[in-house]
């Protein structure tokens with residue numbers, strides 16, 4: 484996040500002597516991305532973060548690709564993904580390219596005692612159903628319906644769900660996920676025209692230092708494999724931290740829509756960006772107010788990107804017969820647009836209650852076997 488935060492106790496000057504009551508030194512760790520030139524935080528551990536006791540056998544979680552080269556409009560019933568007891572097992576990757584993986588999960592709970600760390604990718608978790616607490620060395624974030632949780636690569640975390648009915652959309656991005664540059668000034672502050680501001684962010688709070696030696700399993704994802712590590716110390720043994728690199732949450736419900744007299748293009752809905760993709764939020768809003776405006780979108784030739792739309796709630800004005808949790812994939816290369824009758828129907832309408840997340844990957848997505856298992860047949864003919 485491009486704004487500075489500080490939690491717990493840290494020394495006055497970085498990289499200087501900082502002792503515990505016992506006289507032992509606290510262990511300083513620079514936690515950053517993009518080498519030493521991206522955003523980073525300085526973490527102060529009770530114990531060195533390097534004390535590996537055991538390493539288990541790595542295993543692949545690489546999804547199987549069903550369609551490598553796709554030019555067909557596709558639709559998927561996301562809520563047909565079956566709930567599973569375990570968080571990691573529940574994560575089903577549906578779409579893959581060299582920049583990101585996109586999937587759905589319906590975990591009943593997090594785990595029986597492990598921690599997870601994605602060393603490949605920053606993660607975006609969109610909470611469609613469920614609530615609970617995101618726990619990391621930086622502190623806790625309470626999450627609920629509509630929250631996007633952004634987790635920088637390398638963050639060790641657990642999710643404590645309050646109930647077992649949970650539905651998540653997830654993105655693994657092989658580049659850092661940022662708030663769009665167009666919303667920020669040269670100092671990183673969110674500008675007046677940004678659809679959200681610093682006050683909307685849910686930041687890690689309630690930092691607790693857990694200093695209990697034992698055996699702590701951290702499942703580390705690297706190169707599409709899970710590497711089980713056992714560490715001697717609890718990963719949440721920080722006494723303090725400061726910096727710019729930390730997990731946070733931002734609710735889609737705090738996204739203030741930008742509207743106009745005539746139809747506004749999709750970039751006004753942008754919420755996040757990474758290398759070669761953007762994430763947009765379509766939220767309840769007033770429609771265009773020119774007397775002759777057409778609120779439904781025009782057909783468009785998204786020649787430069789695929790377009791994935793995840794339907795969260797409400798009535799999606801440009802689509803017929805969509806249900807909660809459905810995903811459509813409109814591949815770059817052929818035009819797409821509203822379903823028959825929906826343009827005419829939209830004229831004169833004053834507002835929409837639609838809630839949806841759109842992900843536009845600039846490079847084509849490959850489709851996994853898991854996705855084809857929940858495909859809605861013949862969606863590509865639905866404009867006839």
Ligand SMILES: [Fe+2]
Pocket residue numbers: 783785790813819
């Ligand atoms: Fe579109």
